[in-house]
Amino acid sequence: MSIPEKKLEGTRLFPLKQKKNPIAAFENVKKNYDDVQVLKGVDLNISPGEKLALIGPSGSGKTTMIRMLMTLEKPSSGHIKVEGKYLWHKEVSGGLIPANEKHLREMRQNIGMVFQHFNLFPHMTILRNVTEAPIHVLGLSKEEAHQRAVDMLQKVGLGDKLDAYPAQLSGGQKQRVAIARAVVMQPRIMLFDEVTSALDPELVDEVLQVIKDLAKETDMAMILVTHEMDFARDVADRVVFLHDGQIEEEGKPKDIFENPKSPRLKSFLRRFLKS
Amino acid sequence: MSWDWNFAIEVFPEILGAIWLVIAITFGSFIVALILGLVLTFARRSSFKPLSLLVYAFIEFVRSTPPLVQLFFVYFALPAIGISINKYTAGIVTLGIHYSTYVSEVYRSGIEAIPKGQWEAAKAMNFSKTQTWFRIILPQAIPPVIPMLGNYLIVLFKETPILMAIGVGEFLQKAQLIGSTHFKYLEPITIVGLLFLLLSYPSALLINRLEQKSNQAFTGKKNRRLTNQFHLKSGA
Numbered sequence: 001m002s003i004p005e006k007k008l009e010g011t012r013l014f015p016l017k018q019k020k021n022p023i024a025a026f027e028n029v030k031k032n033y034d035d036v037q038v039l040k041g042v043d044l045n046i047s048p049g050e051k052l053a054l055i056g057p058s059g060s061g062k063t064t065m066i067r068m069l070m071t072l073e074k075p076s077s078g079h080i081k082v083e084g085k086y087l088w089h090k091e092v093s094g095g096l097i098p099a100n101e102k103h104l105r106e107m108r109q110n111i112g113m114v115f116q117h118f119n120l121f122p123h124m125t126i127l128r129n130v131t132e133a134p135i136h137v138l139g140l141s142k143e144e145a146h147q148r149a150v151d152m153l154q155k156v157g158l159g160d161k162l163d164a165y166p167a168q169l170s171g172g173q174k175q176r177v178a179i180a181r182a183v184v185m186q187p188r189i190m191l192f193d194e195v196t197s198a199l200d201p202e203l204v205d206e207v208l209q210v211i212k213d214l215a216k217e218t219d220m221a222m223i224l225v226t227h228e229m230d231f232a233r234d235v236a237d238r239v240v241f242l243h244d245g246q247i248e249e250e251g252k253p254k255d256i257f258e259n260p261k262s263p264r265l266k267s268f269l270r271r272f273l274k275s
Numbered sequence: 276m277s278w279d280w281n282f283a284i285e286v287f288p289e290i291l292g293a294i295w296l297v298i299a300i301t302f303g304s305f306i307v308a309l310i311l312g313l314v315l316t317f318a319r320r321s322s323f324k325p326l327s328l329l330v331y332a333f334i335e336f337v338r339s340t341p342p343l344v345q346l347f348f349v350y351f352a353l354p355a356i357g358i359s360i361n362k363y364t365a366g367i368v369t370l371g372i373h374y375s376t377y378v379s380e381v382y383r384s385g386i387e388a389i390p391k392g393q394w395e396a397a398k399a400m401n402f403s404k405t406q407t408w409f410r411i412i413l414p415q416a417i418p419p420v421i422p423m424l425g426n427y428l429i430v431l432f433k434e435t436p437i438l439m440a441i442g443v444g445e446f447l448q449k450a451q452l453i454g455s456t457h458f459k460y461l462e463p464i465t466i467v468g469l470l471f472l473l474l475s476y477p478s479a480l481l482i483n484r485l486e487q488k489s490n491q492a493f494t495g496k497k498n499r500r501l502t503n504q505f506h507l508k509s510g511a
Binding site for chain 2: 070071072101105108109111112113115117119120121122123132133136137181182185
């Protein structure tokens with residue numbers, strides 16, 4: 001017998017994911033670009049398997065946060081930890097030294113990212129876009145990488161596009177390839193950076209659906225930077241509202257969207273509900 | 276004095292005989308330039324500042340001194356410090372180094388045209404630095420600059436007569452020898468000019484075609500081929 005979904009809302013049968021050791025943690029992380037401070041000291045823990053939505057106005061620092069987790073940008077101060085290990089530093093006999101490329105590559109193994117502008121490799125077929133890293137980074141055999149890639153591409157509905165080039169695909173299709181490309185690496189954390197913002201409106205849903213399906217069946221943690229509030233509410237276990245470089249409010253989707261406390265969150269949501 | 280057809284026909288094969296040497300020197304130098312150019316490009320981008328500055332200085336120095344002076348330096352001056360190489364190697368090395376500085380600029384323009392997102396995607400997929408260069412960046416950066424590289428190949432080809440100065444028997448030296456033996460320069464020198472024209476012009480046309488092709492890179496080679504076949508069939 002299945003319990004009607006309504007009843008599950010608000011109660012948790014399996015409390016509480018947050019109590020496990022966090023898979024990623026931000027500790028008083030700050031980021032400056034020249035004299036502009038984009039992040040003003042952020043603390044945030046992400047639990048294994050947690051689906052976290054990062055929302056907030058443009059320029060609030062959401063994208064910067066996940067870009068730092070992907071090692072595309074370096075925090076100005078504070079620490080980021082992944083699986084308990086410092087991301088940007090290496091622990092040496094009690095002290096910390098700046099991470100070298102080897103350390104960063106080890107840490108990156110845990111993390112995958114999907115970009116706003118897809119960033120597919122235009123000189124490779126769709127299939128090679130997805131097999132290239134499993135073969136040359138993970139060291140899988142060609143057959144195994146091929147198998148994994150084809151399975152994944154079928155799952156995102158592109159099993160018939162293996163030999164096409166990115167330029168031949170629509171934006172929605174490109175983004176689905178980009179998701180497949182990141183997921184075949186089997187990271188423990190997946191980052192989604194406004195993955196529908198560059199898409200034509202009619203292509204948004206096919207991409208969101210793929211992510212929803214993925215969120216349901218995977219035990220990867222996911223951090224979703226998004227402006228799609230309905231999507232955030234559907235997918236996320238927890239929503240974090242970032243404002244002006246700080247976490248202004250966080251909580252379960254229901255609480256955040258139905259019962260916002262901070263006036264800034266209220267006015268932010270009002271703007272979205274209007275449209 | 277007027278044009279002597281018999282003399283021209285008589286000396287033509289002798290001058291033409293240098294063609295393989297000229298081609299070998301041209302391609303030999305160009306390969307040196309392509310490889311060394313890539314090394315210079317990497318070194319120029321090194322995060323180790325002294326290396327990057329040294330390479331910058333080297334490139335500027337080589338580009339602003341005449342190749343003929345460099346040739347004399349390599350062939351006549353280097354032996355004074357114990358480095359002695361034969362004239363063919365000297366020619367290939369000098370032209371190769373000289374053009375590597377231009378080739379390096381061409382690579383640089385190709386690399387800078389690659390969007391930042393490609394580097395970021397490569398990082399997110401956890402490729403190593405070397406893999407990123409050779410699997411992601413260069414395969415995208417080089418095809419669009421192949422026509423520019425081709426132009427330098429032709430310029431390099433036209434530069435080979437300077438090797439006459441160290442006694443390499445290319446077209447011009449052959450013609451000069453013939454001229455001084457028979458006291459007739461009009462025919463042999465004209466033949467040299469014609470040979471350069473005959474070899475350069477078709478190459479330039481070929482490069483033009485390459486240029487058109489490279490403009491449509493990565494837009495679905497397969498489909499285009501299919502479309503062409505379709506047109507051929509339906510046209511028949």
